[in-house]
Amino acid sequence: MSQTTIKPAAIRKVLTVRATPERAFAIFTAGFDSWWPKTHYIGSSPLKTAVIEPGVGGRWYGLHEDGAENLWGDVLVWDPPARLLLAWRITGEWAYDPNLLTEVEVRFTAIGESETRVDFEHRGLERLGDGDAAERTRLSMDGGWSSILESFQAAAGA
Amino acid sequence: MANAKIFAALADPTRRQVLERLARGPSAVGELAQSLPVSRPAVSQHLKVLKHAGLVTDRPDGARRVYQIDPHGLGQIRAWLDQFWDTALDAFKAAVERHADDTEPPANEDRP
Numbered sequence: 001m002s003q004t005t006i007k008p009a010a011i012r013k014v015l016t017v018r019a020t021p022e023r024a025f026a027i028f029t030a031g032f033d034s035w036w037p038k039t040h041y042i043g044s045s046p047l048k049t050a051v052i053e054p055g056v057g058g059r060w061y062g063l064h065e066d067g068a069e070n071l072w073g074d075v076l077v078w079d080p081p082a083r084l085l086l087a088w089r090i091t092g093e094w095a096y097d098p099n100l101l102t103e104v105e106v107r108f109t110a111i112g113e114s115e116t117r118v119d120f121e122h123r124g125l126e127r128l129g130d131g132d133a134a135e136r137t138r139l140s141m142d143g144g145w146s147s148i149l150e151s152f153q154a155a156a157g158a
Numbered sequence: 159m160a161n162a163k164i165f166a167a168l169a170d171p172t173r174r175q176v177l178e179r180l181a182r183g184p185s186a187v188g189e190l191a192q193s194l195p196v197s198r199p200a201v202s203q204h205l206k207v208l209k210h211a212g213l214v215t216d217r218p219d220g221a222r223r224v225y226q227i228d229p230h231g232l233g234q235i236r237a238w239l240d241q242f243w244d245t246a247l248d249a250f251k252a253a254v255e256r257h258a259d260d261t262e263p264p265a266n267e268d269r270p
Contacts, residue, residue: 009236011236013244031257035249035253040246
C-alpha cells in the first residue's frame with residue numbers, strides 16, 4: 001500500500017489588511033520581528049529577534065537570547081510587493097532539516113487604493129510525512145496517516 | 159485515536175481500494191463505483207464505514223456528494239500549524255494596522 005499518495009490539504013488563509021501591497025510586503029518581511037509571535041520558535045533559548053533576510057536565498061531564522069541562531073528556512077521567491085515564497089524546513093519535531101521542503105507562499109493583491117488582500121498558503125505538508133527526520137515524527141504522531149497504515153500492515157501481517 | 163475502528167475499516171480489501179482511489183484525489187460515489195468491481199450501493203456502504211472511522215470526509219457538490227481523504231490526515235502537526243498561522247497572521251494584521259498611518263516603510267531597527 002503506497003503511503004506517498006496520501007496528501008494532507010494545504011493550509012490556506014485569506015486576510016485583508018489596511019495598507020498598500022508595498023507596505024504589507026515590507027511589514028511582512030523587513031518588519032517581520034515586529035509581528036512574529038515571540039512564543040513561536042524552535043530551540044531551547046527564548047526568541048529575541050525573528051528575521052527574514054531580503055532577496056532570494058535570504059535566511060529565515062530566529063536569533064535567541066543565548067546568542068544562538070536557529071534557521072527555519074530561506075527565501076525561494078522574492079517578488080515585492082506581489083509575492084513571497086519561503087521554504088519552511090522545520091520538521092514535525094520542531095527541528096531544522098535542510099532536506100525538508102514545505103512551502104509558505106504569501107501573495108499581496110491591492111484592493112482599491114489602501115487595502116491589500118493577503119493570500120497565505122502553507123503547502124507540501126505531505127513531506128512532513130516522509131524523509132529521515134519525519135520517520136520519527138510519523139511514529140510519534142498519533143493521527144498520522146502513515147503510522148496508521150503501517151500499524152495496519154503490521155497488524156494484518158502484510 | 160480509535161485504532162480498533164480504523165483497523166476494522168481497513169480490514170476489507172475493497173475499502174482499502176476505495177481509500178487508495180481517494181488518496182489520488184476527491185471523488186464522488188458514482189466515479190468510485192465505475193472504477194471498482196463493486197456496485198454503487200456497496201461503495202456507499204464502504205464510504206460510510208470509512209467516514210465513521212475518521213478516514214475520509216465528505217462534502218456536498220451540487221446534487222452529489224464528494225468524498226476525500228481526511229485533510230487532517232497528518233493529524234496533530236497540521237492542526238497545530240493551522241492554528242499557529244492563524245495566530246501569526248492575526249499578529250501580522252495587527253502590526254499592519256499599527257503602521258497604517260505611517261508614511262515611511264517599516265524600519266529595521268529591531269534587526270540585529
